[in-house]
Amino acid sequence: MRVIFVIFLALAAVAGATLYSNMTNRPPQLEAARIYDSSRPLPEFVLESTHEAEATLKSLEGQWTFLFTGYTYCPDICPTTMSLLKSRYEELAASTDYPIKIWMISVDPKRDGLEQLTRYVNFFGDDFIGVRAEHAELHPFVTSIGMMYSIPEPDEEVYEVAHSAAIVLVNPEGRQHAIFQPVHRPGEYTTIEPNLFVNDFQKIARAYR
DSSP states (O other): OHHHHHHHHHHHHHHHHHHHHHHHTSOOOOSSEEEEEEEEEOOOOEEEESSSSEEEGGGGTTSEEEEEEEOTTOSSHHHHHHHHHHHTHHHHHTTOSSOEEEEEEESOTTTOOHHHHHHHHHTTOTTEEEEEOOHHHHHHHHHHTTOOBOOOOTTOSSOOOOBOOOEEEEOTTSEEEEEEOOBOOTTSOOBOOHHHHHHHHHHHHHHOO
């Protein structure tokens, strides 16, 4: 009986350890973000950058990076999103030991030259980086991360660019980790909800190993 009891205790310990492991490895409960079932690799890319000579896949490693599409002539979603990230940056940075960078992927190559893009992102801070390319290189990259944007007619001079309002989170391994979905409110443009955004990132950062 003693041997059976010892075996029972050993099995119970193993079962408890397995249950604890499953509980601690369970994805956090999020409100505005969705963690991918497995982190997704990004394709190789080369983009012009306001921070360095160029941005590549290597530029994403060793940090958390928030990617979103926008353009400097955007009248609403882009400045709102940039202001949100600037105002909550300290809270985001305090949630992790890794650096945090914010990439605005310009989806208006015609008007957003590197000089124009640099002036725009520098207004928000040193950790804000603008990246750009011509449509031939830009469109495949944007669609590969699950985003979209409209391309104006070649002869249009005054136009708005429709684009995704979500934010893609890239983990320190340089892989797509999660996506933050905007909130849709009737009669208003679609934006990220600040408190949900910060709270969800804090949970993601704590759970990341």
